[in-house]
Amino acid sequence: MWGIGSAILHSIYALILTKAYEKNDFTLVYPIARGTGPLIVVIVGIFILKEEVGSITLLGVSIIMIGIYVLYSGFNLRLGLQTFKMVLHSPWPILVGFTIASYTIFDKMAVAFVPPIILNLIDNLGQIIILGNKVKKKGQMAVFKQWKKNWFKMAVGGALSGLAYILVLIVLTEVPVSNVSPLRETSIVMGSILGFLFLKENFGLSKIMGSIIIFAGVVLIVW
Secondary structure (H helix, E strand, O other), rough: HHHHHHHHHHHHHHHHHHHHHHHOOOOOHHHHHHHHHHHHHHHHHHHHOOOOHHHHHHHHHHHHHHHHHHHOOOOOOHHHHHHHHHHHHHHHHHHHHHHHHHHHHHHHHHHHHHHHHHHHHHHHHOOOOOHHHHHHHHHHHHHHHHHHHHHHHHHHHHHHHHHHHHHHHHHOOOOOOHHHHHHHHHHHHHHHHHHHHOOOOOHHHHHHHHHHHHHHHHHHHHO
C-alpha cells in the first residue's frame, strides 16, 4: 500500500511538473517549485508530525529559501514582484511545490514500514505503469527514438536519479524530514556549477551569491 501510494504521488508530481513547464518558463517554475516544497514540508513536519526543530534550523531553512530566489532572480525586487504576479495567473509552479511536499512527507511516513530500497523499487515500477500509459497516448515513437539515440545517457541519468532518492529515503529513516527536505535543495547549487563546467552556462554574480547563501543555510541546519 505504501509503495503504491508513493508511486501515485510521484506520478502526479511528474504530470504537474510537465504541465508547469508547458505553461511557464523554466526560470519561473524551478525556483518556485523547489522553494515552496521544502517550506511546506517544514511546516507540516513541525505542526503535524511534531518534529523538534530548533530556531537555528528554521533560520537555515529561511536562508536557503532566500538563496534559491537570489540564485535565479538576483537582488531584483521588481523581478520578484513580477514573479509573484505571474504565479497568481498560473498556479502550476505552486502546485509542483505542493506535490513535492506531498511525496516527501508520505515517503517519510512510508520508510517506517517499508525498507527504502523496496519502497523505491515499487515506486519506480508504479510510475512506469502509470506514466507509461500516458506516454503511449502522447508519443510512444518519440520516446523510442530518443532511447535509440541517447540510451546510455538516459540509462545513466535514470540510475543516478534512482540511487540519489534511495539515499534520501535512507536518511529519512534517521533524520527529521524538516531537515532533509531543505538540504536536498543543495542540488540546485550543484546543478548550476555542473552547468557552468560542462555546458558552458553563465555563472554570474547572482548565481555565485545565491550559492553562497544556500551554503550558509545548509551550515546552520547541520550545525
